Amino acid sequence: MPAVTAAAPPMTCRPFGPGPKVSVFTLGLMRALASPLQLQQVVAKALAIGINHFETAPSYGPSRIYLGQALAALAVPRHRYVITSKLLPGMDVASGLAVVRATLRHLRLDRLDRLAVHGINRPEHLHWALDGPGAEILAGCQAEGLVRQVGFSSHGSPEIVEQAMVSGRFGFCSLHLHLLNPAMMPLARQAMAAGMGVMAISPADKGGRLFDPPDLLRRQCVPFDPLELAYRWLLGHGISTVTVGAAHPSDLVWAQRLAQVGDGMPSSVAAVAERLDQARQQRLQDTFCGQCRRCLPCPEGIDIPALLRLRNLRLGHGMVAFCEERYGLVGQAGHWLPTVRGDACTRCGDCLPRCPRNLDIPRLLQHTHGLLQGPPRRRLWG
Ligand code: SF4
Ligand code: SF4
Structure with missing residues (x-):
């Protein structure tokens, strides 16, 4: 494979907190791991279309080793790429620095x-990063010049994300921000207004398996491809960068097509996103969950909005495979995903008076369980 010496074609780059700007698409390196050559081919394609930001993590198997090998084999000049890696919370100082x-x-x-704290999902993770051994690790890394900037990723609640953001300790964050799950968007705007970089985690996969959308969703997104709409919508909102967990060079086709995306939300994108929202509500009628979270907390620990969101998507857009996959992971992925399934509802009724839509939440949770239950699943990693 030839060395990468020529200038890359221009891909729009945006500020990502303090430090170098990053391309609007980030290559996530958790999938191209079958061989060093596979990862090298994906990295070469990413560089060729102007991607300058690579995301890796110790949890992604041999990803760091293969990436180091690929960048060396391709002779990529150091100024041509920006690397973000991660660190799981919970380690003692010596272990963290060793990682x-x-x-x-x-x-x-x-x-x-x-360097991102990988998964500030619970209060104890935030405590570790701000006041515990994590604080010492992050400060030590910066004092020694090992790391230029620190941030965090989170799969947690808006409350925990906001606490991490307002701590002032982090320059960037990676969040679940999606066209079909916009609950974090106000926080993302708040972060960007405060000068933080914001990365959207995997719109193609976590955003709804949009690499393989159902026919109903395809029809609802016309004239856009669902994945194209998801990317354009996020970037139209000013999100710094979106991750693509490419396994093959061909997975970067939309990143290539949208490489020169501009600022601002195109009216055509806003209109189709609005139409999609209306279609979902029309199909759900008076069982539509508005995702306001006022029903929480549930004494059984059920993340009611998260489960009813899957029901919204299953019935609103025909997203069978995605919703069954995500529901199958409930209770199987520790703090990364909801831990309690809908059939754990005891019908205690605590949540009912708090729902502004007067939803029969116990009945809807039972329906969700019946609709989506299947064999337990495993996350990609961890
Ligand atoms: S009725 Fe069910 S979902 Fe609502 S608070 Fe009680 S156990 Fe939780
Ligand atoms: S309060 Fe009602 S509408 Fe709001 S998230 Fe809970 S179930 Fe959905």
């Missing part, structure tokens, strides 16, 4: 551009 040093060794770098 960061191993990351640098694998990547063949003296300094990491960005």
